[in-house]
Amino acid sequence: MFWWEGQGPEGFRVAFTDTSAGNLALHVGDDSAAVRSRRSALEVHMGIAPASLRFMEQVHSAEVAVAGPAPAAEEVPVADALLSPDGSAPLAVMVADCLPVLFAGPGPHGVVTAAAHAGRRGLIDGILSNTVAAMRSAGAARIQAWIGPGVCGRCYEVPAEMRAEASHLPGAASQTSWGTPALDLPAAALSQLQGLNVSVEAIPGCTMEEPELFSHRRDAPTGRFAGLIWQPR
Template identity: 80%
Template sequence: MFWWEGQGPQGIRVAFTDTAAGNLALHVGDDSAAVCGRRSALEQRMGVEPGSLRFMEQVHSADVALVDGKPAPGEVPVADALVSADGSTPLAVMVADCLPVLFAGTGPDGIATAAAHAGRRGLLDGILANTAAALRYAGADGIQAWIGPGVCGNCYEVPGEMVSGAAHLPGAASETSWGTPALDLPAAARNQLQSLGIAVQMIPGCTMEEPELFSHRRDAPTGRFAGIIWQARQHP
């Protein structure tokens, strides 16, 4: 179910699912009951309260939403990053080539956390910088980030003008393994986060190359896997 799982500060858990967890998105033509069942199974695996894992309607924006507690029925923020100011709300970001980026930092109410969807458009428009700013506004310090699997710089072929349009992102320009223009989103995200004073851990895995990860470019239409961050339950 998990491609990778790790630990952050003060009991925070971070993970990225794989195809064994199934498609977790409701917008790709899958059966909604089956998707909800997979989300419930994921929550059970995480050990969080049923219905507490927060998703968002991702639109390739640079918008950040602050969430707190379980959602009301039908409540899905339209945003490309979610922030929990005290880390108590489990957060999810769904991807299938774009980057899932998870954040944790020490805040006045515990650990502030975030989950961001960083594709080409979002990176260009500042979704990661906006997420970091929202965490710091919540009082977070010592922020660290985990950049999950996405399409790599050897596989993400784009027109040359898209490479030129990303010139303000250090490390973004790349070349495919077959010699055409490309973008290296993981490198661009890492460089941007480090320039903001954020410690970064890169999680290996190219979605185009790994069959255990969903890839829209390789298999469209396809499902979505998730990056998730949550507070581990304290046992007496």
């Protein structure tokens, strides 16, 4: 069910699902009852309360929303990062080539956690810096981040103009393995976070190259896997 699972601060867990967990997105034409059943199975596997996992409606923005006490069945926020000021809300971010980035840092009321969706547009517009700023506004210190699997710089082919648009992001410019312009989203995210004094762990895995990960570029239409941060009960 998990491509990778690791330990965060104070007993928190971080993980990234794979295709064995199934598609977790409601917006890709899948049967909604089947998606909700997979989400329920995932919550059982995570050891969290039913219907407590919080999702976003991701729109490639740089907006950060706060996860309140409402259950996941309530209105889903339109945002590309979700923050829990005390870590009480289990958080999810869905991807299929863009980067899932998870965050944790001790704060005044527990561990401040966040989950961000970092694609090309979000990285350019500042989704990661906005997420770190929101966490620090909530009192987070010693922030750690985990960059999950995404399309790698050898596979993410883009027009030359699109690569030039991201030229201000250190590490972003790349070239595919077949010699065309490309973007390296993981390298750009790593550079941004290190520049913000965030401790970072990059999890290996290219979505284009690994059949156990969903990839929109490889298989569109396709499902979505998730990055998760939570504290088991």
